[in-house]
Amino acid sequence: MRVRAHKPCPACATRTDEKTARSCTTCEGEGRLIRWQRTYQVRISAGIRDGQKARLRELGGPGKHGGAPGDMYVTVHVIR
Known part of the structure; x- marks a missing residue:
């Protein structure tokens, strides 16, 4: 990704x-x-459809007050 x-x-x-x-x-x-x-190299679960949202753990930015990185939500576009 x-x-x-x-x-x-x-x-x-x-x-x-x-x-x-x-x-x-x-x-x-x-x-x-x-x-x-x-x-980033990520693993997307099998059976995901085009336009579906996926959560990637700990790839998002740090929290508001400098905490640990949060989850990143992405919309998957399947290209065949």
Whole structure:
């Protein structure tokens, strides 16, 4: 599973013309850049359907007051 955090593209965020923003070479027209990326190896239970939510234990961010990492809930997209 790949987790990404994005930030707005500084090159095309200030452009008002939509055509110019789509032709931006920095973000390739997406309008955002990857700020950081992490890859986790997780096991998804058999029989999960497309669009179903799954809970991944202890992969979420720390609690409000700096406690242990919590659970991360993800929506699974099955690609065959």
